[in-house]
Amino acid sequence: MAIALVTGASRGIGKATALQLAGEGYTVAVNFHHNITAATEVINHIVEAGGKAFAVRADISDEAQVMAMFDSIDREGEPLTALVNNAGILFEQSTIESLSAERINRVLATNVTGYFLCCREAVKRMSHKHGGKGGAIVNVSSAASRLGAPGEYVDYAASKGAVDSLTTGLALEVAAQGIRVNCVRPGLIYTDIHASGGEPGRVDRVKAMLPMQRGGQPEEVAQAIAWLLSDKASYVTGSFLELAGGK
Ligand code: NAD
Secondary structure, eight states, X not given: OOEEEETTTTSHHHHHHHHHHHXXXXXXXXXXXXXXXXXXHHHHHHHHTTOEEEEEEOOTTOHHHHHHXXXXXXXXXXXXXXXXXXXXXXXXXXXXXXXXXXXXXXXXXXXXXXXXXXXXXXXXXXXXXXXXXXXXXXXXXXXXXXXXXXXXXXXXXHHHHHHHHHHHHHHHHXXXXXXXXXXXXXXXXXXXXXXXXXOTTHHHHHHHTSTTSSOBOHHHHHHHHHHHXXXXXXXXXXXXXXXXXXX
């Protein structure tokens, strides 16, 4: 079959996506940064269900680590045909006056540079221009790219705006090379990303403002990502799918 790389796949949306894609027949490259125990649990889960997966450690903001990760994927002997750029970071709520340069740079390094580096290495392997079989990329952005997240995390929202723009440009650049590039924009999804910082009750407050009156589950994002990667979406590129309960 073929390999799908999911970044940040040891928990949350990345974990749900890894499980979904394994169920659809991909061999899943489970990227993790620190937590090898959690990554191993994801792999065990996939293998017990009859699927195939392996772990690849890399900090996606580090160019050398990203290149080494893709080299290790090459050694598996199956073509890489799917990339899910999912790993991302969000810091505690803050107004602009308190945003340090260090925080801004860390957010951009992971949420933007990391996505660029993984796209670059994936395109080198998927592109018909380089003898590849083609493939599909899904970038995980956020509803925050449209809404701005004022008073909370404009740095995060801006990083996701860059992800949107990367999607548009790269989709056009590689459309004739057999690669589709699409984007999902989740709203409130119940994962651990909301555990750090945030005022007490924030999740309930946000939920109450949503037309569907509920947050989403990681599996609901995973299913949309899997569809965008699949041949069912063979004429879809440069598109944005809102997964935000109507907001
Ligand atoms: P999460 O915190 O549960 O998972 C993020 C994963 O990314 C973790 O496994 C973490 O270890 C990994 N990661 C972080 N920095 C990394 C790095 N430098 N290198 C490699 N891995 C790294 O969060 P989640 O909610 O599952 O978020 C996944 C994606 O969805 C993120 O891009 C996030 O911005 C986006 N998103 C989430 C929500 C939400 O409400 N949960 C909404 C919109 C968008």
